Amino acid sequence: MSATSSHTGTNWGRFGADDERGMLNLLTPEVVLQATRVPKTGKVYSLALPIQRAGVPYFDYRGAPTRLPLAHQSDPGQFVAYGAPEHVGANEDVLIMASHNETHMDALSHVFSERTMYNGVPAETVSAQAGATKLGIEKVGWIVGRAVLLDMVRFYGADQRLEGAAAIGSDDLEACARLQGVEVRDRDILLVRTGWIDCFLAQDVHGPADFAMADYAQPGLSTDAARFMDDHDITAIGADNSAVEVLGRPEDVFLGGHVELLVKRGIHLVEHLMLKEMADDECYECLFVVAPLPVVGAAGSPVNPIAIG
């Protein structure tokens, strides 16, 4: 239990009336320095999905990520005008990507409730033309800290992944940590493995065609899991599903988990992580680094999160 968690379930005002970074404020130099001492093997995990048109999860309205050539090796004499010989040239691309497909990070401007975002910032501060004038992804800068991986697939003894709309609560998280023998410390980053993305990639559960909002279901955190975050002052959460929270349960309010975590608590979320290799290695604690692109005003960013075991 965090010594500082006297707040009543939200962190609005906790870091000042003008704060735009939420729980990331707790990743102080001391906390970061301690986290750099966590690695034991030096093995590095890149937790991002490949970014390509096919074979990866995306919601249709966001469009598939697109790479198009801007400069290409077949272009004749690219740099002859600059004195370079004909046989020297370059390739470059243009990338078109939704901010919330693929492996990505939500800015605190991503979701609002009662038309209010984290720390009481009105939804209206996000304009279409300028984007988020507060709480944009460029306010993050970085996430660096100790992360704990809780492999709920192994915990439940599931075959590959949790069932469609399986909900993970605080007690499950605590029990999983105990089973794994990993201590959850104040200001840790939490990584939750449900197996969902591994099954997506293996195509035995979902294909792109049925990845529709209407009938999808994904395992994930219940709103009860917010208690776990409060007890440990969790600074950020990553998961291998589309929304961190469980999706598709009739009893849930849509986006309820985002409201509890992102809006009320200022906890940044990282989604569509690939956690299988870490889980296979039983690498349950790591130095974790997420570096979102500082797109001014954006509500999120594709990221390539790095874990060092």
Added chain:
Amino acid sequence: MSATSSHTGTNWGRFGADDERGMLNLLTPEVVLQATRVPKTGKVYSLALPIQRAGVPYFDYRGAPTRLPLAHQSDPGQFVAYGAPEHVGANEDVLIMASHNETHMDALSHVFSERTMYNGVPAETVSAQAGATKLGIEKVGWIVGRAVLLDMVRFYGADQRLEGAAAIGSDDLEACARLQGVEVRDRDILLVRTGWIDCFLAQDVHGPADFAMADYAQPGLSTDAARFMDDHDITAIGADNSAVEVLGRPEDVFLGGHVELLVKRGIHLVEHLMLKEMADDECYECLFVVAPLPVVGAAGSPVNPIAIG
């Protein structure tokens, strides 16, 4: 001097005939683990430029980076169909970005000479539709290691930045390291500060209007600096200018530095870094993390490099 640098100036074949990662192969778990022990203060530096239309350097043919709203707080009843109340909603964006504007990383497929890329891979393996079938940015995964910052602005006693086409050679780099009292170790990552980007941002040297290929000049590494890389088995290079190498000297072959470093040696390059704060802090060694977006087939990626001092 590296005990393993018996090669004759290139690293083709050094890591196997099929290698696509070049000098990054030397960032073994042992090297990474040692690098995690480098931080002394825990202060984290995000070295990326803000990504926005105005006030940042970009070549006109690449276009300015663009953020456009995909879902917006003003959209009425976004999730009412899913049972959410009207007052709950989300913001999302679409990002359109060149791979080599802003702070970015070159893939080994970025440049070729004699129509050949690193490790003898033919330029023709990069197709327009599929992109780089070899040496694409998705082969990188990550850069994690100890980085040394050489602040050439301070070394030369320059006011803010080096002159237009000032060239930095191996002896300069060695002397700067000595002056700073920082040891350059085998397999280090090299960060070079020329002051160029700070002056760009302050608008006292270049404005977007005159950032044209025809008459631009930037300080940077001369091809002689490749000797420094060989002597220390430098695994990657970052700089605060547009091309790591010096630009605009009549005696240079255009892209000659890329050919020496990227093509011959398989050394990845990271450009448009913001290094002023590290330099001001005299933070000359750090744990350095770069996590390019794994865009399949891309010749580069925007990145947000992280240094932990």
Added chain:
Amino acid sequence: MSATSSHTGTNWGRFGADDERGMLNLLTPEVVLQATRVPKTGKVYSLALPIQRAGVPYFDYRGAPTRLPLAHQSDPGQFVAYGAPEHVGANEDVLIMASHNETHMDALSHVFSERTMYNGVPAETVSAQAGATKLGIEKVGWIVGRAVLLDMVRFYGADQRLEGAAAIGSDDLEACARLQGVEVRDRDILLVRTGWIDCFLAQDVHGPADFAMADYAQPGLSTDAARFMDDHDITAIGADNSAVEVLGRPEDVFLGGHVELLVKRGIHLVEHLMLKEMADDECYECLFVVAPLPVVGAAGSPVNPIAIG
């Protein structure tokens, strides 16, 4: 004077409470059929600017139009999987364009005043995600009618173009028609030539670098010109400047011309037309065809207007 212009300066309600096409309603089959008999020479004019990055006018915040290859002749064996021989292939592109750069047409959803668009439609009916749910460009379908070209450059005896912020009123338009000996008929389309774009393209007045909102000035229609539209039931207006209306006069309300024409009268506007060749030919009446792309919800579309002399 139009026999039907008993309205008091606006056309709201004139075509029904639910109308979304404004004055285009007057282009009935009879009017169209008469217009098809206008051509005398059969010479066809394409009035669109080339769409390319350089040398064309665009506002910086809209970005330059971009063409990127999607399929390219250098791609190896493009259709071998479909049984085609290796030597057969295709080129295709992706186009990224602002709706209001280049030669384009404004939808009635483009501008609002008192937060209301044409026919009393509230501005709020345009959502970010769905676009214009009313008055979108897809409601246009087509403009086909008789157009009259008024060459104000010749009328004023100007050398190439009218001065910076020269304002054209109703009397000027009437006088110019008389001078040209061309009759303006009810339900005509009006084309106005100021010479602005010709000078832009010749770079002797504006270059892209100074095409900034702060200090620009363009010749065009004054709000007084609306009287001319009422008197003749003008169904659409095209001009060779950026906004049809005069820009840069201190005494004008910004977008005042759009409010008079587009918002109050439901007159569609076509901008950045190239009218010099028609003017040189003294082709003052034509069959005029504009076919905007029916992008659902868009506030405008790039177009290639066609005049048949």
Added chain:
Amino acid sequence: MSATSSHTGTNWGRFGADDERGMLNLLTPEVVLQATRVPKTGKVYSLALPIQRAGVPYFDYRGAPTRLPLAHQSDPGQFVAYGAPEHVGANEDVLIMASHNETHMDALSHVFSERTMYNGVPAETVSAQAGATKLGIEKVGWIVGRAVLLDMVRFYGADQRLEGAAAIGSDDLEACARLQGVEVRDRDILLVRTGWIDCFLAQDVHGPADFAMADYAQPGLSTDAARFMDDHDITAIGADNSAVEVLGRPEDVFLGGHVELLVKRGIHLVEHLMLKEMADDECYECLFVVAPLPVVGAAGSPVNPIAIG
């Protein structure tokens, strides 16, 4: 039969060694002028599909067309800096579209055979960066002429559409024209209705999910239909399917119809036309106008073809 068709099945050289417009050269002012006298009712048909993400045909690798807001009514005080009141504002968009989805027109640079395009232009003249340096869509300018609609659905007595891979040859076209009582004249534009797109839109045959290259089949012209084009000097062809030519017959060479028509004959193709309303009206001849966007170097353009009956 055309008096001028002494050529041997191709039109290379027919309009000069440097020609880039192919059969459109035959649309002389005289031909255009005659075509303007064709309309009998003045009814105007917009033949383009709506451009939107859902419910329209597109090949997945091209991505769905995308409209994103660039300026939006919810942006606060858009033009206050220019002196406009707060209640005045504008909506604008950015459009991202493949050149060959939706209703579109092929440039002569779209397809090559024996690595050669129309008029002997080498495929290599299309660079990735500059696009088509010859035969690009901007060379078209316009198509204006008399078009004849042949409704093959009615001709065959089919219910809604022709069968999957039904092939239409020259004799079928001639017989259909006779049945319809419409004369095909030299230099006409040919419009062919197969019913394919109507069935696509009605979703009773194809949905986006099964619009895959592997198993698709579409009715269309056989290569034998080229004879009809030669006999009548057909200047352009439009159809309501994806490629004008029949798709999915084992005996055909992939893109064989494009090679015969576009490459050998320089006949521009317009695809994904909506022809049902014209057919229902038995409007078998019209004044036909296609105005592609003059995107410099592009291999095609989305279009909104206009027919005036």
